[in-house]
Amino acid sequence: MRGLAGRRAILTGGASGIGRATAIRLVEEGCHVGIFDLDFAGAEQTARLCAGKPGRVLIYKVDITDRDAVVTATDVFENDAGPVELLANVAGWDIPVPFLDTDRAFWDKVIGINLYGPLNLHHVVVKRMVDRGFGRVVTVSSDAGRVGSSGEAVYSACKGGVIAFTKTMARELARKNVILNVVCPGPTDTPLFDNFKSSSPSGGKLAESLARAIPLRRLGTPDDYPGMIAFLLSDDAGFITGQTISVSGGLTMHG
Numbered sequence: 001m002r003g004l005a006g007r008r009a010i011l012t013g014g015a016s017g018i019g020r021a022t023a024i025r026l027v028e029e030g031c032h033v034g035i036f037d038l039d040f041a042g043a044e045q046t047a048r049l050c051a052g053k054p055g056r057v058l059i060y061k062v063d064i065t066d067r068d069a070v071v072t073a074t075d076v077f078e079n080d081a082g083p084v085e086l087l088a089n090v091a092g093w094d095i096p097v098p099f100l101d102t103d104r105a106f107w108d109k110v111i112g113i114n115l116y117g118p119l120n121l122h123h124v125v126v127k128r129m130v131d132r133g134f135g136r137v138v139t140v141s142s143d144a145g146r147v148g149s150s151g152e153a154v155y156s157a158c159k160g161g162v163i164a165f166t167k168t169m170a171r172e173l174a175r176k177n178v179i180l181n182v183v184c185p186g187p188t189d190t191p192l193f194d195n196f197k198s199s200s201p202s203g204g205k206l207a208e209s210l211a212r213a214i215p216l217r218r219l220g221t222p223d224d225y226p227g228m229i230a231f232l233l234s235d236d237a238g239f240i241t242g243q244t245i246s247v248s249g250g251l252t253m254h255g
């Protein structure tokens, strides 16, 4: 893809699942990637998987719910690698529970990671992009944020929230040469999805019935997403902003 080689990217959630697959792809494309993740050992494993590829991986233990920690890690990344140009917000978390059985502490945790996390990254990193007159951002939401998902009411609210937030930021920042888009995965076989399976008494059957509901007849895998995320961060996507794209085997189809 055009315009990725040599670019400096911050990517949250790169220790696992979709974030790990995306980190590997961006490093293959020649990006210098700073992984911000709570799971340092997982991020180290991602870095090992990137060995020998053209770009570089730098890893930082960061809790994205903590704005000060995001500032510190961004400062260190820019000191290590140079000014950040690309941002991929991939970190996320949920455990499916019917909304009426949840409590305020659970809402705070879900909102902290899935909404405050991306807000913190935008507030810190996108500000620097604006100051320099260039930036590209992809935020991973979910089809839950477009069509809902039983047992994931607060998570869905956050994921719908980042879609509306991105559209607004895309309008505010278009003239600053910062473009922002959203990718919505459908059900995807990652450690996060294991939380979903273990919340259901029928476990594996849940995965089978979800797969049957997907026109392409399978769950997503982490490798289904990096192509779209890398494209939206590349110069090939330079005239695309404020868009929401489902990568979910046809589960949701928006005109």
Ligand SMILES: NC(=O)c1ccc[n+]([C@@H]2O[C@H](COP(=O)([O-])OP(=O)(O)OC[C@H]3O[C@@H](n4cnc5c(N)ncnc54)[C@H](O)[C@@H]3O)[C@@H](O)[C@H]2O)c1
Pocket: 012, 013, 014, 015, 016, 017, 018, 019, 036, 037, 038, 039, 042, 062, 063, 064, 065, 089, 090, 091, 092, 093, 113, 117, 140, 141, 142, 143, 144, 184, 185, 186, 187, 188, 189, 190, 191, 192, 193
């Ligand atoms: N797996 C699915 O079915 C699915 C479906 C739709 C959307 N998504 C979204 O895709 C993204 C990636 O999910 P995944 O399935 O790869 O999950 P995953 O659990 O494999 O990876 C999530 C990563 O986020 C990190 N993380 C969580 N909280 C953090 C915090 N406070 N600070 C820093 N890092 C933190 C975790 O350590 C982990 O490395 C998430 O935003 C998720 O909501 C996943």
